[in-house]
Amino acid sequence: MTLLQLAINGVALGAAYALIALGFVFIVNATGAVNFAHGDLVMAGGYVAVGLGAMAPLPMIVLLPVVAAIMFVVGVVVSLVAYFPLINRPPSTVFISTLLIGIVLQNVFLVLFGPQAHAAPPLIQSGILHAGPVAISIQALGTVVVAGVLIALQYLIFAHTQIGRRLRATAQDRQMAQAIGIRVHAVIAATFGAGTALAGVAGMLLANQFFVYPTGGIPLSVYAYIAVVVGGWGSIAGAVVGAMMISLFEVVVSAYVSYAVATGLLYLALLLVFFFRPQGIFGELVRRRV
Amino acid sequence: MLAWLFNGIRLPLLLGAAALIAYALFWAGPYDLRVLTICGIYALLVLGFQFVFGHAGAVSLAQATFFGIGGYITGILATRFGFPFLATFPLSIAGPALLAVIVAVPVLKLEDHYFSLATLGIGLVVLLLAIQWSDVTGGTNGLAGIPAIELPGLTISDRRSVLWFVWAIVTIGCLIAYQVTRGLHGQAYHLMRENLEAASSLGLNIAELRFGAFVLSAAYGGAAGALMAHVIHVVSPENLDLALMVTCLTMTVIGGRTRIAGAILGATLIVYLREWFRVLENYYMIAYGTAALAVLIMAPYGLVGALERLRALLFGPSQARTPIAVSSRIPSAQQKPPSTAAGPEPLLAVDGVALAFGGVKALDGVGLSCRQGEIVGLIGPNGSGKTTLLNVISGLAACQHGSVTFLGRDITNAPAYAIARLGISRTFQHIHLVDDLSALDNIAVARAGIDAGGLLRAIGTIGRDRALDAARQIAFASAERLGIAEVAMEPCGRLPYGTRRRVEVARALATAPRLLLLDEPAAGLNEHEQKDLASRIRSFAAEGITVLVVEHNLVFLAALAERLICLDRGKVIAAGLPEAVRKEPAVIEAYLGLEADATELSLAAPS
Secondary structure (H helix, E strand, O other), X not given: OOHHXXXXXXXXXXHHHHHHHHHHHHHHHHHOOOOOOHHHHHHXXXXXXXXXXXXXXXXXXXXXXXXXXXXXXXXXXXXXXXXXXXXXXXXXXXXXXXXXHHHHHHHHHHHHHOOOOEOXXXXXXXXEEEEOOEXXXXXXXXXXXXXXXXXXXXXXXXXXXXXXXXXXXXXHOHHHHHHOOOOHHHHHHHHHHHHHHHHHHHXXXXXXXXXXXXXXXXXXXXXXXXXXXXXXXXXHHHHHHHHHHHHHHHHHHHHHOOHHHHHHHHHHHHHHHHHHOOOOOOOOOOOOOO | OHHHHHOOOHHHHHHHHHHHHHHHHHHOOHHHXXXXXXXXXXXXXXXXXXHHHHHOOOOOOOHHHHHHHHHHHHHHHHHHOOOOHHHHHHHHHHHHHHHHHHHHHHHOOOOHHHHHHHHHHHHHHHHHHHHHOHHHXXXXXXXXXXXXXXXXXXXXXXXXXXXXXXXXXHHHHHHHHHHHHHOHHHHHHHHHHHOHHHHHHOOOOHHHHHHHHHHHHHHHHHHHHHHHHHHHOEEOHHHHOHHHHHHHHHHHHHHOOOOHHHHHHHHHHHHHHHHHHHHHOOHHHHHHHHHHHHHHHHXXXXXXXXXXXXXXXXXXXXXXXXXXXXXXXXXXXXXXXXXOOOOOOOOEEEEEEEEEEOOEEEEXXXXXXXXXXXXXEEEOOOOOOHHHHHHHHHOOOOOOEEEEEEOOEEOOOOOHHHHHHHOEEEOOOOOOOOOOOEHHHHHHHHHHHHHOOOHHHHHHOOOOOHHHHHHHHHHHHHHHHOOOHHHOOOXXXXXXXXXXXXXXXXXXXXXXXXXXXXXXXXXXXXXXHHHHHHHHHHHHHHOXXXXXXXXXXXXXXXXXXXXXXXXXXXXXXXXXXXXXXXXXXXXXXXXXXXXXXXXXXXXXXXX
16 A cells, blocks of 8 residues: 555544544543543444444434534543542542443443444445545545544633633633633533543544444544543643544555554554653643642 | 550451461361452452552552462463473462553553553553463363362462461461551652642652552462462453453452451452352342442442541540650751851752643743752732643653752752752641641652652561651651640641641651741741741751742731742742832832832731
8 A cells, every 4th residue: 555545544543533533632631530431432432323224224324413412421420429429539530430331331331232233324325536646435524524524623612612611721720710600510521521422422432433333432532542641631632633643544555564563663663752752742731739 | 464455456357367266177078178369369459459459559450460460371381382380370479560561661650540541551552462362262162171289299289288388378468568568668659649749749769669659569460370279270351351340340349458467358249249249149249239339439448447446436446556755966957067157059949840731831931049058938819820831840840941040050950859859848738638648658658759769679678667667756846836745646637727737747748858938837827826836947957958838818928928929920020128128119119009008008908
């Protein structure tokens, strides 16, 4: 395959990863905690798509709002179970509680869908478009478009709406937000919902080409985590860029060497980043107060 | 002896242990013996994990990796080279410990989430190596045929002997863990995981403490992995994957993350839960995850912590520890006598210090100096940079320009613990105390950076920890000087606010500082308490301790400070005698806006 073709594949995968990382960084900003169930919630979105596709034979683009809405509710439930009871404890406690949620989710998938991989229906239809030497599947193109629209939408919401301002105020200083009358708990629950909805949509998009299986979410949690660290802890734009870098790296290196080597080199690269730039490539946005 | 038995939850724990031993001796079948052996191996793994996660407070995700490496070292050396147990076991401990030493340098600098991710990354690289490097590791199938434990002239192969052997090693592990945590060194870990800033500004070297905990955890992990390899005769990538890491984390959280009994209880309970829930098949992991989550939410200190709380609820709090022998000679806070030849050299000199957060200049060329034994007040409106300046002096914030000189030495941007050990100690605007330690131990921790010695000294201590006894004596003397000796045995969490403030000052005093930095010490104190505190601070200065006080309360300062320095927007706008500074137009403007007069300023002082 040509490098151009690989780059296109990388961008298509990166678009889905970007949605995952975006949802992850939302929750990081609102709570200061790492949600280690995030990858499993991506899988949950994929499974919801698989289930809906079996019930209603419609293209996924029609079912997308339904998947997002269901996953929003799932996200709020996760926050009620794994975050709010632990709100006054150190962030590492939330890390552990979400890890446990992840285990529960993985085994719920196993019970409901079995250990085998499932594929969700395509966004519009399957097929491949050719443009000169490069080929791109309709699904990949759709993934890029859907992710682009959602990322633009979140930018507009954050920058230009009252809800977005409340979200940002809560992320920046929870006590101050509370003091000026923002219902901080509602905002946090909504952030969990929105972050999970993004993860779910990403799962729906990935579930057509890359399948869903019970433990498929674990590497995705790690990727989201890496994307956010590389992109600068708390930076939304950085998370998107970080996710793109990871997918390009993964696609290009696996094409030339192997998937295992790509993964290994990715982790080594991460450790090198830590060694030379402990604050991430683009610096850290969320600073702690002494 | 009887009192010892009834103190805390020792009695139920001992009864539980006795029941378990009796069960193993008289009723356990071959299968149960195997399960109990596995419990012991996990207990060892968790004991190690408690060092880094429980005591040092860092969520390492590499514990399973150390376990796996220990197993692989044993497996490779025993099956391919026929090494005996006496060679493989120490090497299986040394290997992971060596890896921990190597990665510690870059990894331990990282804060919370970065540290977790970096340790996870290391684990995943090792996992990939184990799978890919199949010539040596056997790939996904792993290595089979690892022999039973063989000591010279003794093969430990029947299940009962294996059980006793494993639990003997667990006992040694428990003893070492007890040694590490029981004395002053253990108290240092306690403060460090509650509050890094407070710990380092008291002279605790966080990097060193974390390093010790991390390497110890790796060594325990390696030992546990080696034993597991001998017991189940196989090592495979499952020995170092994330699922095992999650199991280890769950055991630690459920048992209790800092208690030795917690490690054993957590490991035994989780191993048995799995056995009991096996009938649930696929639903088993769901039930297990849910149960673990419930314990995490309902018992913050694990089951052992919950037992301790239950006991306190039923029978009242445990008796206060034996009252300490107060030495007849109250140790003076001042180690060196005030130098009689007070030279022209100031004790502390800050010159041109500048620090910007993004575009905000928190400090913009600040200069000041303090002579030995004087009390200097630092005033200024909110956000003028007072606390930031204290942070720069004490090493908690790094300045971008300028220099700080203390006792003629350049301490600009030196590590906080090193600055503290030179004789600068501080309190915080927001109280940073450990709520579940007594006031006395909160103060005694101040000596840990100076007197505790390292990890090896803690492990080698036989009998009472004299460093802890001495630290408590100094702490008691310090508490007396602040007038809080009567409440010294109370847990800090139960003390009223004003008393907690004084505990913090006593703690700063216990390091025997030359320079004491107080950040709003009078905040929230009533008038009587303020007067009392002011007179105590004056008595420190009379002994030659220099005091730099950040305060809003001008009434409090007026009775205390010999000089005032006023900051506004990161600059010194006035300095000199209190009366003069308070009349300075720039100061009045900074506090009250234009056209206010000096009498208003003194009246405006909050009381």
